[in-house]
Every structure is written in C-alpha cells, then in structure tokens.
Amino acid sequence: MPELPEVESVRRGLQAAQLRAPVVEVWRSAFKLRVGKSWAEENLACLKDNVPKDIRRRGKYIVWEFADPDGETNGLVIHLGMSGRCGVTTTAQPKVAHTHFALRLGDDREVRLVDPRRFGGLRAGRLQDLMASEPLGTLGPEPLEKGFGGAVLAERLGSSRRPIRDALLDQEAIAGLGNIYAVEALFAAGIFPMVEAQRLHASAWERLAGTIVAVLQRGIDNGGTTLKDFRNVEGEVGRNQDDLRVYGRAEEPCPRCGQALVGFVSGGRSGAFCPRCQPRPRTRLVR
Numbered sequence: 242m243p244e245l246p247e248v249e250s251v252r253r254g255l256q257a258a259q260l261r262a263p264v265v266e267v268w269r270s271a272f273k274l275r276v277g278k279s280w281a282e283e284n285l286a287c288l289k290d291n292v293p294k295d296i297r298r299r300g301k302y303i304v305w306e307f308a309d310p311d312g313e314t315n316g317l318v319i320h321l322g323m324s325g326r327c328g329v330t331t332t333a334q335p336k337v338a339h340t341h342f343a344l345r346l347g348d349d350r351e352v353r354l355v356d357p358r359r360f361g362g363l364r365a366g367r368l369q370d371l372m373a374s375e376p377l378g379t380l381g382p383e384p385l386e387k388g389f390g391g392a393v394l395a396e397r398l399g400s401s402r403r404p405i406r407d408a409l410l411d412q413e414a415i416a417g418l419g420n421i422y423a424v425e426a427l428f429a430a431g432i433f434p435m436v437e438a439q440r441l442h443a444s445a446w447e448r449l450a451g452t453i454v455a456v457l458q459r460g461i462d463n464g465g466t467t468l469k470d471f472r473n474v475e476g477e478v479g480r481n482q483d484d485l486r487v488y489g490r491a492e493e494p495c496p497r498c499g500q501a502l503v504g505f506v507s508g509g510r511s512g513a514f515c516p517r518c519q520p521r522p523r524t525r526l527v528r
C-alpha cells in the first residue's frame with residue numbers, strides 16, 4: 242500500500258509533467274472506487290474547464306489545485322489505495338484495463354488512474370472544503386514538515402495503550418506513516434514494536450521522531466518502495482525495497498547484529514524486529 246514516500250514520488254512525477262492546459266473532459270468508468278462517507282460524492286465534473294495548478298501532498302493523499310473559470314480554487318484529492326497508479330499519457334493512447342479515471346487536458350494529454358483492486362478514491366470540490374473535511378480534515382501533523390519531533394509524537398501518542406507500531410499507523414496522530422516505514426523506524430530507533438506507546442520516555446520519542454524522518458526521506462530518495470503494485474508516474478518501480486532492513490525479512494539475520502529477525506502480527510498487519518536490537522523492555526519506561 243502506498244505510504245508517504247510512494248505518494249510523494251507520484252506527486253513529484255505529476256508536478257514534473259508540467260500540466261498547465263485546461264481540463265477539457267473528465268472521464269470516469271462505471272465502477273465504484275473506495276466507498277465510504279467522504280468518497281461517496283466524487284463531484285469530479287466541477288473540474289471541467291479548470292486550469293491545473295500546484296500539486297501538493299497531505300499524508301497519503303495527493304491534493305491537486307485547480308483554478309476554476311470564476312477564479313475560485315478547486316481541488317482534486319487522489320488516494321491510491323492498495324494498487325492505484327497515476328500516469329500521464331497522450332489522449333490517443335488506448336486506455337489500459339482497470340482505468341477508472343481520466344482527466345483530459347487541452348494539450349491532448351491525459352492524467353489517468355489505473356486501479357485493479359479499486360481501493361483508491363477520488364474527490365473534488367472547493368479546496369477549502371476539501372482541506373477541512375474527511376479525509377484530509379482529521380489528519381495529524383506531517384512528519385517531514387518543520388516542527389515535527391519527539392514532543393509532537395509524545396503529545397499525540399503519549400497516553401496511548403496501543404502497541405507503538407499500531408499507534409504509529411493512526412493517520413489522525415501522524416499523517417502518512419504506514420506499516421513498512423513504521424516497522425523500519427522502530428528498528429532504527431531500537432524500540433520493541435509491541436510496547437505500549439504510553440511507556441515511551443521523552444528520549445525514546447525523540448529518537449523515534451528522528452528515525453521516522455530518516456526512513457521516510459530515504460524512501461523518497463529511493464523513489465518509493467515497490468513490493469508488488471507501486472509504480473511512479475512513468476510506470477517505473479521504486480528502489481526502496483532493497484533498502485528495507487527488517488520489513489519482510491523475518492528469520493533473516495539482523496543487518497546490525499546478525500541475530501535472526503522475528504516476525505509478528507498485530508492489528509492484522511505483519512512486521513519484523515530484532516530481539517537483540519529491539520528487546521522487550523524490562524523497565525516501565527522505555528528510554
């Protein structure tokens with residue numbers, strides 16, 4: 242599932258395509274995408290005749306700004322779900338299977354969303370309304386923005402009794418982090434993934450904040466992680482899977498100490514940790 246670095250890679254690819262010609266047609270397949278309250282009204286028709294502007298990211302969502310003919314600012318939220326791919330093609334190119342959305346621009350280029358599993362989502366409207374409502378309105382702080390650090394993590398998760406790995410996946414606590422990067426950040430910080438979040442001392446939060454930033458930044462530098470489906474705008478796979486130290490490597494030797502990594506499942510999601518580098522804590526507070 243695309244996490245912050247994968248979505249950021251797609252955002253950068255779309256931005257680099259310099260899409261500036263007005264929207265001449267909005268095409269949508271007959272298939273439903275991500276269902277749920279916030280995605281039920283896709284409202285995509287409002288993008289017609291809009292001029293594409295900046296492409297931003299909020300957590301795991303792409304937020305594309307548009308100027309509508311009345312001078313108002315509209316937005317398009319794209320969620321890639323499990324298997325969503327965003328690409329830029331020429332209009333003449335036939336749509337591949339599982340294409341569910343196409344935004345045709347005045348320069349005969351199209352932005353298309355291909356999503357075989359259809360867990361992705363689309364939502365358009367006034368940018369201001371989109372930012373203030375589900376799913377964007379409830380997102381926690383961005384880990385790669387100024388001001389993020391141990392104090393932010395402690396404030397948002399410091400009273401949680403959930404295992405720290407699970408707590409980190411809560412998008413309302415911190416935006417953009419998913420299982421892969423949470424597992425990697427905990428390994429880099431030497432923190433046992435199943436310890437209750439409330440047992441972390443300020444020093445552990447600080448260390449963890451630092452490793453979260455580092456693993457996300459490395460993921461972006463590597464163009465994202467491709468375990469199965471992820472592709473960037475050019476259709477290329479990421480390279481970060483080669484840099485994962487523990488995720489998906491249960492029973493392999495720890496890259497730091499050589500001890501066999503141990504797999505675990507919590508909240509329905511699997512991970513791995515090193516029992517020597519990330520020991521189960523014996524004291525109440527984890528430093």
Ligand SMILES: [Zn+2]
Nearest residue numbers: 495498515518
């Ligand atoms: Zn180790």
